[in-house]
Every structure is written in structure tokens, then in C-alpha cells.
Amino acid sequence: MANGDLEVTDKEREAFMYMLRDSGRENYPLNVSWCVSFEGERGNTCSMWGVVKWVDPKARRVQLANQTISQWIEMEKILNVHA
Template identity: 35%
Template sequence: MAKKIDNLFGSSRFVLPEQRELYLQMKEDDKLVPMPILEQDELATFDYLLRDAQQKEKAVSITWWRHKKDELGTICTMWGAVPEINANTRKVKLLTVEDVQWINMERIIDVST
């Protein structure tokens, strides 16, 4: 049996749009996570995998933390090729079929081939 709180708007007849919006925003905020802290050897491994993928033109899956609110954010994952790594700005260019994404290297939390 489903709880009433799970279906708050289906069980109540009178909900103001502002109340609904605030409730949905609170639910979104519950999904936010703090930025993970990684060890130096993990960062070195990510750097090696990214440079290897760039040289050999292999596709990689990159997972990174995206800032949303205060010290919280969401975890994003995207798969594609790495045509460019900018050492000055410390960003990785991830090229997919539909999109081009520049990802800050300090926010990368996982790289897999």
C-alpha cells in the first residue's frame, strides 16, 4: 500500500501552485549530494585514462559532480570521445553524438573505458 505522503497531491484536493512548487523543490534538494573527496592516486589514474583516450581516440565514460546549490550538486555521467584536454584551464572536452561538453578536471569523480 502506498503512503499518502508519497502521493501528496493525488490525495489532497486543494493544493496551491506555490505549495506544489515548493514541495517539488524540496524533493529535488533531497537528491543533491556533496562533492566526493578523491585520493591523489585516483586523480592520477583519471588523468592517465583521459590522455590515453585522447591519444588513441577511444571513447570513455566520464562521471563528474555538477554544482547546484550551496555545497551540494548532482552526479552526471556522459560517454564520448576526448578530442582535447586544455591544460591551462584544466578542462576536458567530451564530444558525443549530440553534444559537446567542457568538464572541469577538478570535478571528475570517475573515468572508465
């Protein structure tokens, strides 16, 4: 992220997408962080580990799942991805 703020560069977003797709193909877990906005506020950062089960390019979101939960995450809100 640029200078520690919540802006993600195009190069970072490309790297995130590569890791997300690879997690889906190779079935390995990732830790994904994303921003959740609240009305009238800046919002919070959420984080979850899991394996990518689905990439929906039309809706621009990914489904991340682990042993206890499954979560759809909008691609534009993703702030960081770690393998």
C-alpha cells in the same frame, strides 16, 4: 573514491588523467562522471560517454564529445572515469 564519498584521491586523479589523455591519443570512448554544484546545495553527479577531443591544461578542463553532444568538464570536478 575514498569510502564511497565524493573525495577523489591523488592516485585516482592520476589514473583518470592517464585514461583521459589516452582516449584523446587513441580515439576510444570513456564514461566520465563529474559533480555539478548548485548554489547553496551539494549538487548532482552527471555522467557522459565520449572521446576526449581536447585537454586544456591551463584552464584545467577536458572536452568530451560523442555523436550528439560536446561537453567541457573541469578536471577538479571529475569523480570517476571508466574505459
